Amino acid sequence: MVHAAMQQIKPAADDDLSRAFSESCRHLRSDSMNEGMVAVANAGSSSLKFSLYRSQGEVLAPVLRGVVEEIDTAPRFVARDPAGRVLAQREWGSGETLGHDAALRHVIGVVRELMPGIALRGIGHRVVHGGMDFAQPVRITPEVVSRLEALSPLAPLHQPSNLAAVRLAFDLLPGVPQVACFDTAFHRSNSELAQMFALPMSLYDAGVRRYGFHGLSYEYIATRLPVVAPMLAQGRVIALHLGNGASLCALQGGRSIASTMGFTALDGLPMGTRCGNIDPGVLLYLMNERGMDARAIEQLLYRESGLLGVSGVSSDMRVLLASEAPRARLAVDLFVHRIVREIGSLAAALGGLDGLVFTAGIGEHAAEIRRRVGAGVAWMGLAIDEEANAAGGPCISTAASHCSAWVIPTDEELMIARHTVGTLSNTPT
Numbered sequence: 554m555v556h557a558a559m560q561q562i563k564p565a566a567d568d569d570l571s572r573a574f575s576e577s578c579r580h581l582r583s584d585s586m587n588e589g590m591v592a593v594a595n596a597g598s599s600s601l602k603f604s605l606y607r608s609q610g611e612v613l614a615p616v617l618r619g620v621v622e623e624i625d626t627a628p629r630f631v632a633r634d635p636a637g638r639v640l641a642q643r644e645w646g647s648g649e650t651l652g653h654d655a656a657l658r659h660v661i662g663v664v665r666e667l668m669p670g671i672a673l674r675g676i677g678h679r680v681v682h683g684g685m686d687f688a689q690p691v692r693i694t695p696e697v698v699s700r701l702e703a704l705s706p707l708a709p710l711h712q713p714s715n716l717a718a719v720r721l722a723f724d725l726l727p728g729v730p731q732v733a734c735f736d737t738a739f740h741r742s743n744s745e746l747a748q749m750f751a752l753p754m755s756l757y758d759a760g761v762r763r764y765g766f767h768g769l770s771y772e773y774i775a776t777r778l779p780v781v782a783p784m785l786a787q788g789r790v791i792a793l794h795l796g797n798g799a800s801l802c803a804l805q806g807g808r809s810i811a812s813t814m815g816f817t818a819l820d821g822l823p824m825g826t827r828c829g830n831i832d833p834g835v836l837l838y839l840m841n842e843r844g845m846d847a848r849a850i851e852q853l854l855y856r857e858s859g860l861l862g863v864s865g866v867s868s869d870m871r872v873l874l875a876s877e878a879p880r881a882r883l884a885v886d887l888f889v890h891r892i893v894r895e896i897g898s899l900a901a902a903l904g905g906l907d908g909l910v911f912t913a914g915i916g917e918h919a920a921e922i923r924r925r926v927g928a929g930v931a932w933m934g935l936a937i938d939e940e941a942n943a944a945g946g947p948c949i950s951t952a953a954s955h956c957s958a959w960v961i962p963t964d965e966e967l968m969i970a971r972h973t974v975g976t977l978s979n980t981p982t
């Protein structure tokens with residue numbers, strides 16, 4: 554629980570700066586339909602990211618962005634202006650559990666302080682699971698909320714937080730239209746084969762299929778390819794979203810054809826606290842021989858496995874890379890080993906490989922992981938340029954490399970803002 558004493562808001566890093574920022578936002582206050590602000594909430598498994606954009610018709614300009622990181626382990630909050638200057642920040646203690654609801658309340662409070670009376674045109678939310686019904690963004694109604702709630706068992710780390718943010722926004726900002734944008738939607742272009750498990754087809758028809766996640770991130774990367782790496786835009790690309798949740802996506806001509814995540818966001822790579830790919834026989838063994846019930850198994854697979862479970866040290870890659878503990882090293886080794894194997898699988902699905910794109914917290918910032926993944930797929934003709942990699946790219950492969958490798962920062966929030974504006978423009982208010 555959060556101690557009352559720690560609830561004090563730390564003054565912004567620079568009070569003059571936040572006052573000046575607040576003043577500069579005055580002209581943005583408008584309630585006309587085509588001008589106003591779009592707010593975005595992205596509730597991830599370990600973080601709450603938020604952004605504000607000024608929208609003029611379809612054009613979006615960033616105004617403010619922030620994050621509450623390590624929400625349930627060592628929460629800390631920072632909000633920055635588009636130039637990256639800190640407008641407000643706060644830290645809770647290590648070992649504190651803040652929760653997404655309190656994190657969002659804090660964010661809304663800070664935004665209200667910085668920009669009192671601002672007109673919001675809409676709020677876009679990342680909602681991790683859209684199931685069979687939601688293949689594109691949708692204006693949120695109470696009926697939509699209850700249909701999305703039914704999918705919570707398929708995304709227990711995310712969907713409840715996503716929907717808590719929706720409910721809180723309905724409460725605190727009544728009358729502001731809200732739009733749900735789905736992690737699963739981008740992968741609906743996958744073939745039936747890519748979506749199937751080898752189970753009786755009645756289960757497939759009932760929705761037991763591979764959905765894939767991190768779709769907003771991959772969709773954003775697909776929009777960046779023509780700009781950052783034009784030679785890959787029409788090519789065979791594997792995008793690596795390596796964050797607290799981690800997955801890979803095979804892109805052909807900018808469309809998803811396969812990914813490592815499945816029915817839930819448990820499948821594929823080991824993650825911060827999730828196991829990734831596992832022999833289903835292990836679950837039968839745990840139930841039949843160890844007497845574990847569904848709740849205990851859910852807890853094990855979602856919250857006690859992955860980097861945390863193997864290392865016994867942390868779910869956070871920064872901590873593991875800095876640690877000398879043998880099991881911390883083992884966890885990192887397993888992470889890299891599984892990524893390399895999955896790249897082989899997706900390259901086979903693509904029929905070859907033209908490029909790799911690293912993104913999200915680990916993909917964007919951990920040069921060591923990129924270097925080691927690059928070495929693991931050297932047999933495919935990839936040669937990493939050590940200097941470019943250490944510098945963070947964007948291109949991190951050598952000129953002689955047969956396929957190229959890139960670092961492209963993801964921006965799920967911008968993708969959500971675009972979808973929010975598009976959806977609100979196309980639906981009556």
Ligand SMILES: Nc1ncnc2c1ncn2[C@@H]1O[C@H](COP(=O)(O)OP(=O)(O)O)[C@@H](O)[C@H]1O
Nearest residue numbers: 597599600796797798869870871914915918919
């Ligand atoms: N400089 C860094 N070096 C290594 N790992 C990093 C670095 N910065 C962030 N990370 C890792 O990125 C992960 C969080 O990624 P992020 O995409 O922000 O997660 P979320 O899934 O919560 O959105 C954590 O494991 C964190 O340790």
Ligand SMILES: CC(=O)OP(=O)(O)O
Nearest residue numbers: 597598766796798818
């Ligand atoms: C789907 C998923 O794993 O999301 P995140 O990376 O935000 O945990």
Ligand SMILES: [Mg+2]
Nearest residue numbers: 597796797798
């Ligand atoms: Mg994320």
